[in-house]
Amino acid sequence: MKKETKYRCKVCGYETIMKLGRCPNCGSWNSFEEVENKKSLRTKKKSPVIIESLKEERIKTGFVGFDELLGGGIVRGSIILLSGEPGIGKSTLLLQISLNIAKGKGNVLYISGEESPLQISSRLTRITKSSPKNLYFLYETDIETVVNAVKELKPVLTIVDSIQTMREEGVSSLSGSPTQVRNATDRLMHIAKTHGIPIIIVGHVTKVGDIAGPKILEHLVDTVLYLEGERYQMYRILRSKKNRFGSTQELVLFSMEEEGLKEVKNPSQYFLTEREKEIPGSVILPTIESGMKPLLVEVQALVVTSYLPQPRRVSVGIDYTKLSILIAIMEKYLKLPLYKYDIYVNVTGGVKIVEPASDLPVIVSIYSSLKDIPTSNFVSFGEVGLGGEIRNVSLMKKRYKEALKLGYKNFILPSSMQKEFEKSEGGRNIFIKTVYNLIGNLK
Ligand SMILES: Nc1ncnc2c1ncn2[C@@H]1O[C@H](COP(=O)(O)OP(=O)(O)OP(=O)(O)O)[C@@H](O)[C@H]1O
Ligand SMILES: [Mg+2]
Known part of the structure; x- marks a missing residue:
């Protein structure tokens, strides 16, 4: 056996033959430790096998x-x-x-x-x-x-x-x-x-x-x-x-x-609150995080007058930076004086949403809470760009159909879905192209 020395980064496992001050892979400082590199001088032999397609158990x-x-x-x-x-x-x-x-x-x-x-x-x-x-x-x-x-x-x-x-x-x-x-x-x-x-x-x-x-x-x-x-x-x-x-x-x-x-x-029904009356500051999001099956969750917002020099922004389940961006978009394109209000956003049940489909529901629930317009019977999804435009998200039809299956009839959707879903199934379909379209459509 011949021994050689090599160095391995303690943080990411990157290996080199020289000791480096900073890991080129993960950027950590002084993270290299010496490990032994054993090289066998024997010729190793192993016969390859043919893999049969076995019925896996x-x-x-x-x-x-x-x-x-x-x-x-x-x-x-x-x-x-x-x-x-x-x-x-x-x-x-x-x-x-x-x-x-x-x-x-x-x-x-x-x-x-x-x-x-x-x-x-x-x-x-x-x-x-x-x-x-x-x-x-x-x-x-x-x-x-x-x-x-x-x-x-x-x-x-x-x-x-x-x-x-x-x-x-x-x-x-x-x-x-x-x-x-x-x-x-x-x-x-x-x-x-x-x-x-x-x-x-x-x-x-x-x-x-x-x-x-x-x-x-x-x-x-x-x-x-x-x-x-x-x-x-x-x-x-x-x-x-x-x-x-x-x-x-x-x-x-x-x-x-x-x-x-x-x-x-039935996971979807688990996250939704059953209500007799529609309320403001709440909208349903069919979320698809990593796979194919939508899960319906409730996005809630509470907008109240702020008495602080810097208004409060609290977000549970939605990324904080994302929330700040969405608020900025609303201030700019809906001409709303949101700097006067404390804004709290929450996804019920503690679910964390990472996908951009939650942009539109967050904006809808904030708008709905601020203007006191009930939206809790509405389902919504869509990405919002910095210009206030509403963008498509993945698997839109699937999200729509899952919500219909669970009895929801009112939708706030990206305008690209208008052609196919113009006619609602006994409810109201609101199609919006930019956030500006919320004004007038939601009342
Ligand atoms: N009597 C009980 N009734 C209901 N839930 C309970 C009860 N006892 C414990 N739990 C739940 O089980 C959880 C602890 O479970 P468990 O020890 O399996 O977690 P873990 O992920 O293995 O934790 P760790 O990281 O410490 O190993 C508690 O947080 C609590 O929610
Ligand atoms: Mg444990």
Whole structure:
């Protein structure tokens, strides 16, 4: 074996043969550490194999929506990363899946580097009355021991909670550091692929939303799932961010109950408030964040006279900068003195909207609250440009039809949809070309 030295960036994993002051990949300063570069002098040989198209066998988790999100269940030998903010319910969901699989399909190994068997057992008593015999727990942080345990038990499913607690003794960095996280994931991947054992690993996310121990993890694994929601609210959303084995549905909605997480059958209806009377400052947005299925959420705004030298702008669920831009557009093109008002915008249920389709609903709800015009029975979507023009967004017909299906009949839409949807289905269709068209149309 010939030893050479190379340097690896602790933040992003970029490798060079020279020690650099600043990483050319991620821009971090003094982030390089020395790693050994082992070069084998032996000629390595391995015979390539012919891949037959085998019918892949998927393991059902007992959660219909979860299986659909994965494309039909867990693929054998795959590595799934489940991430989410602290306390959101990752361990609860994985314990429930472990229980379901252990009940019917064989041994499940749950490795925890965070919680002692006593803590897990208290969660277990919360979610089930009878614990199956073939659900095994291991409280361990040493990756070598973990890998050996998986090799020995050969479970149908392995859970590693969490990847940030796993460490290898010979590696000098602390647990949770990119080097340790990367190394532990590599080891787990190897065992998953060679033995055909699926492994679900938990990854914590940092405040900025990255999976701690940077994004490299997302590239390594086969599937990335995000569990999100407001910790103090009942519901949780599970999204698939990456899936090498196909995804048929874009999100699953759960509600957190005393006995653990329960799948919600009709997610859209869950986010909408049932009202007898129409109110101002509210409009429905059918949002499509990453997949194909629209989810209906309510965008609300409250506009009140400001008594502060600088008016308040508060935004929950919508990007703050985006809100400032939209307010500026309204001031300019609708000639509204919004500097005199405090503006609060909220997406109900704590859903975070990133896509530009929320621009028009935000403007409509602010306008509606300011002018006291009820819009809560209206559905709207559209991107708004800096010139106040309304732009198309993706899958507009799909959004329209989903809202119709759920009983909504009134729409505020980009004018490009006018040709096809001129005639409303027993309600009111308002088409707007620029924000200016709101005046006169909404009253
Ligand atoms: N008795 C209960 N009834 C309803 N919900 C509960 C109950 N006990 C705990 N929870 C919910 O479970 C959540 C904690 O779940 P869990 O420990 O699985 O989260 P986690 O994502 O694994 O957290 P961590 O990041 O700390 O590992 C709590 O935030 C709470 O919402
Ligand atoms: Mg946990």
